[in-house]
Amino acid sequence: MKLIRMLSRGIRDAFKSVFRNFSLSIASVSCISITLVVIAVAIIASWNVNNFTENIKKDVTIIAFIDTKATDLDLEQIDAKLRKIENIESITLKTKEQERDELIKEDPTFEFIKDWDESESPLKDSYLIKVTNLEKIEDTVNKIKKIDLVHSVSYGEKMVAKMLSAFRMVRNVTIAIVIALVLVNVFLIVNTIKLTIFSRKREISIMRLVGSSNFSIKYPFVIEGMVIGMIGSIVPILITVYGYTYLYTYFNGELFSSLIKLIKPQPFIYWVSLIVLGIGMVVGMIGSSRAVRKYLKV
Amino acid sequence: MELISISNVNVRYKNGVNAIHDLSIKIKRGDFVFVIGGSGSGKSTFIKMLYREIKPSSGEIILGGLNVARLRNSKVYKLRRKLGIVFQDYRLLPKLTVYENVAFALECIGAKKAEIRTKTLKAIELVGLKSKTRVYPDQLSGGEQQRVAIARAIVNNPKLLICDEPTGNLDPDMSMEIVKLLESINKTIGTTIIMATHDREIVNKMKKRVIVLKDGYLIKDYEKGKYYDEAD
Numbered sequence: 396m397k398l399i400r401m402l403s404r405g406i407r408d409a410f411k412s413v414f415r416n417f418s419l420s421i422a423s424v425s426c427i428s429i430t431l432v433v434i435a436v437a438i439i440a441s442w443n444v445n446n447f448t449e450n451i452k453k454d455v456t457i458i459a460f461i462d463t464k465a466t467d468l469d470l471e472q473i474d475a476k477l478r479k480i481e482n483i484e485s486i487t488l489k490t491k492e493q494e495r496d497e498l499i500k501e502d503p504t505f506e507f508i509k510d511w512d513e514s515e516s517p518l519k520d521s522y523l524i525k526v527t528n529l530e531k532i533e534d535t536v537n538k539i540k541k542i543d544l545v546h547s548v549s550y551g552e553k554m555v556a557k558m559l560s561a562f563r564m565v566r567n568v569t570i571a572i573v574i575a576l577v578l579v580n581v582f583l584i585v586n587t588i589k590l591t592i593f594s595r596k597r598e599i600s601i602m603r604l605v606g607s608s609n610f611s612i613k614y615p616f617v618i619e620g621m622v623i624g625m626i627g628s629i630v631p632i633l634i635t636v637y638g639y640t641y642l643y644t645y646f647n648g649e650l651f652s653s654l655i656k657l658i659k660p661q662p663f664i665y666w667v668s669l670i671v672l673g674i675g676m677v678v679g680m681i682g683s684s685r686a687v688r689k690y691l692k693v
Numbered sequence: 694m695e696l697i698s699i700s701n702v703n704v705r706y707k708n709g710v711n712a713i714h715d716l717s718i719k720i721k722r723g724d725f726v727f728v729i730g731g732s733g734s735g736k737s738t739f740i741k742m743l744y745r746e747i748k749p750s751s752g753e754i755i756l757g758g759l760n761v762a763r764l765r766n767s768k769v770y771k772l773r774r775k776l777g778i779v780f781q782d783y784r785l786l787p788k789l790t791v792y793e794n795v796a797f798a799l800e801c802i803g804a805k806k807a808e809i810r811t812k813t814l815k816a817i818e819l820v821g822l823k824s825k826t827r828v829y830p831d832q833l834s835g836g837e838q839q840r841v842a843i844a845r846a847i848v849n850n851p852k853l854l855i856c857d858e859p860t861g862n863l864d865p866d867m868s869m870e871i872v873k874l875l876e877s878i879n880k881t882i883g884t885t886i887i888m889a890t891h892d893r894e895i896v897n898k899m900k901k902r903v904i905v906l907k908d909g910y911l912i913k914d915y916e917k918g919k920y921y922d923e924a925d
Contacts, residue, residue, distance in 0.1 A: 401803040415788060601784055604744070605798035605845070606774035609767055 401611055409618035412595075413626075419591040420623060426587045427627025427675055430580040435631045435671050437576055439639060441569030442667070443650075446658050448562040455558075457524040457536060457550040463516075465544045470520065476542050477522060482535045484525045491518040519546060529559060577674060584682040588620055592686045599690045609691050616687045617680050624679025625672065632668040639664050696722045696852060696885050697743070702752030702762070704738050704909075712738040713749070714909045720887065722852070725879045727896045727920075728889040730906035736889045739906065740857045743887065744778055745769050757852050774802055777846030777854040777884070781861035783838045785830040785845075791817065792826040795844045802849070816848040817841075820874060836867035840874065847878060854878065856888040860895065868895060896920060 413420045461473060470488065477486050495518055498505045508516070524539070526532050532555060536548050592599070602612045640660045648657050697720040704713040713735045720726055730736045741747040742754065745761050754761040757775050764772055785794050796813040804812070817826055820840040830838055839859055846854055856875065860868035872888075872895050879886045890896065896903055903920040905913040 397803045400805070404800060404803070597784065598786055601786060601797070602801050603770070604773060604778050604784070605801050606770045606772075606776075606849075607801040608770045611801065611803070 402614070405611070405615040406618055408615045409622055412615070412619055413622050416591060416594065419594060420626075423584065423587045423591055423623045423679075424627045426583050427580070427624055427679065428630045430576070430583055431628050431631035431671050431675055432634055434573065434576045434580060434674060435635045435667060437569070437573050438667055438670060439635065441566075441573060442663070443658055444565055444569055447655050448565065450656065451558065452529045452562070453525070455526070455529055455532070455550065455555055457526065457532070457539065457548060459522040459524060459539050459542075459548045460546045461520040461522070462544045462546045463519055465520065469544055473522070473542055473544060477524065477539065480535060480538050482526050482528055482531050484527045487523040489521050489523055491516060491520050494518045494521070529555070577678070580674070581678050581681060584624075584678050585685050588623070588679070588682040589686040589689070592616065592683070592690070596690060599687065603691075612691060613684060613687050616683045620679035620681075620683025621676045622679070623683075624675035624677070627679070628672045628675030631671050631675075635667050635671060636664045639667075694722050695719050696724075696757055697887075698753075698755045700753050702742070702749045702754060704735075704742065704747060705750040712909050713742070716752070716911055718904065718911065718914070720885065722885055723879070723883050725876065725886045725899075725901045726888070727899070727901055727903045728887060728906065729891065729893070729896060729903060731891070733908065734906040735909040736891075736906055737857065738909075740855055740887070740889050743853075743855055744776055745772055774849065775852050777843075777849070777851040779839070779842050779846050779854065779856040779859045781858040783830070783835075783842045783862075785838060785841055787830055790827050790829055791822060791833070791841050791844075794830065794841055795848050798845045798848050812848050812850075813844075816844040819847070819878070820844040834867075835863050836870060839863065839867075839871050843871070843874060843878070847882070847884065850882070850884075852885060854884050854886045856886065856890075858889055858891070860890060860892055865894065868892060869898070872899060 459477075461470065465473070474486065474488065477483060495508055495516075498508065498518075508518075524535075526535055532550060533552075536550060539545060539548050599612060643657055643660050646657065648659070649655060650657055697718075699716055699718045702713055702716045703711065705711050716739070728736055728739060738747060742749055743756065743761070745764055749762045752762060756772065759772055759775070761772060786797065789797060792813060795816055796809050799809045799812060814823075814826075817823060820843050822837060822840055822844065825833065825837065830841065833841065839862075843854075843859075854875070859875075860871055863871060875886055875888065876899065878884050897920070900918040900920075902917050903913070903915040904911065905915070
C-alpha cells in the first residue's frame, strides 16, 4: 500500500513539477524537440536509403547459360538440381526461342536470325536465377557452375561486388549517424536536465534530510524526465507524420528518378513516430536519473 | 536510558584536518543539551556526524540502536526518519505554503493522507502558526520561518531534534522565543534536543547541560545548571 502511495505521489509530483518549473521544463522540452527532429530526419533518410539498396539487391539476377546439346529432359534435370541449391529464391527458364524473339523485338535488324537453324544459332537456353542473400552470391554461382551442361554463368561479378561494398558502407554510415545523434541528444538532455535539477538542489537536500529513500527521491525525477521526453517528442512526431506525407506526395513517391522509390508513408511514419517517442522517453529518463544521482551520494 | 552513545570518535577530513579528536559522550533520552564552541571547534562536524552527513573516520556512534558510523549511504534515510533537523537558514521550500512545507516531511516517507493532515496541523499548532497555514515562507518573519522549520522537524515525532545554530539569523528576543519553543517541545513531548549555538546568553539563561568543544576536543561537559559564562 505504502509503495503504491509513494509511486502515485511520484507520478503526481512529476507532472506538477513539470508545470511548476515551467521555464526550465520548456528549455528541456525544446532541447529534446530539436535533437529529436534531427534524429527523425536521420532515421527517415537512412530507412529510405536502406529500402532503396534492398530494392536494387532484389534486381540482381544470375544468368546460367545451358549448353546447346541439352535436351528437354536435361533441362528438367538441371531445373531440379538448381532448386536443390540453397539461397535460390526463384528460377525462370528462358528458352533460346524466347531469347530470339526478345532480340528481334528490341531491334528489328535482328530479323535475319529467324532463318538460322539449330546448329547455326549462337543463342542458348538460359535460367534467370534470383538469390535470397546477395552476400552469398559467389558461393551460389560456384555451385551452379558445377552442374552438368551449364555452359557459363554471368551475374555482373565486378558490379555486384562494388555495389555490395558501397551499400554496406552506406548502411554503416547511416547507422553510425543515428547512433551519434542519439548520443549527442543524451548528452544535451543530461545537461539541460542537470540545470533543472540544479535549481532544485535544495528540494533534494530537504528530501534527504526528512528521510526520503534514494529511490523515492530519484523516481519522481525519472518520471519527470520521461514526461519531458514525451512532450518533447510531440513536435518531431508531427513533423514526421505531416512532413513526410507532404514530401511523398510532392515528389510523387520517387526521388529524382523512378529508380529511387520512397517508402510509402503508411505505416512507415507511425513506426518512425514510435521510435522517436521511445527515444525521447528513454533519453529523458536516463538524463534525469544521471543528473539526480549527483545529489544522492549513492 | 541513553539515546546516543558516542565512543572514541575521530573525524579526519581528506585535507588532513582533524575536526574531532577521540570524542566519547553519552546523551540520555529526554535531555536538552547545548553544544558550544568557537569557529573551528568541531561543533558543526559533531552535529553533522549525528545525522550522518559526515562519516567518522573511526569510533562508534550508536543512536537509538542504529550504528550511525557504519550506516551505508543508501540506508541513511532510516536514521533520518528518527530525527528532526533544524538549521540556521531554515531550509524551507519557497514555492510551498507553511502547511505544504510541514506536510512535505510526511509525504516523503509515504504517510497516509489523513495521517499527514492531522499530524501536520498538530505540529503547526504546537509552534503557534495555526493562522498562517496557507502563507508562503517569504511572507513570514525569520522567527516564524524557523517555527515552520521546527514544525517540519517534529511532525514525524522524532526521538531526537538536532538544531544547528537555529537562532543564528534571529534577533535576541526572537532567539529566546525559539529556544523557549524548543524547551516546551522537550518538556511536553519528551523529544531529546541537541542544539549547537554560539549564543552564550541563551545558554546562560536556559541552565541545561552544556558540552564545550575546542579545536576538535571535548574540553568541558557541564551538568544541568552548572554552566557559567566564559567558563572555557
